[in-house]
Amino acid sequence: MEWAKWFGSHDRVVRQTKIKDIYFVSTVFLGIDHNFHPHGSPVLWETMVFNKSGDEQAQERSTDRLDSIAVHEKMVEKYSGEPKKIT
Numbered sequence: 001m002e003w004a005k006w007f008g009s010h011d012r013v014v015r016q017t018k019i020k021d022i023y024f025v026s027t028v029f030l031g032i033d034h035n036f037h038p039h040g041s042p043v044l045w046e047t048m049v050f051n052k053s054g055d056e057q058a059q060e061r062s063t064d065r066l067d068s069i070a071v072h073e074k075m076v077e078k079y080s081g082e083p084k085k086i087t
Contacts, residue, residue, distance in 0.1 A: 027072040
């Protein structure tokens with residue numbers, strides 16, 4: 001119950017970026033392990049790219065927060081065509 005209360009009341013957004021009113025890149029903490037194999041690190045972050053119609057264009061999951069930020073910036077660079085520095 002404690003986890004459910006936390007999950008429902010905390011901001012799980014790591015980063016969100018709108019690109020030229022065409023794409024939306026969103027990276028969030030999932031809160032539930034999405035590694036469905038019996039080995040390996042927990043997969044707890046997800047980056048998704050949507051077009052302006054809301055259709056999914058790309059998805060990548062990460063095992064740590066810093067990696068999820070790098071994935072987010074990689075997607076922003078890919079879909080904007082402009083190199084970005086990770087801060």
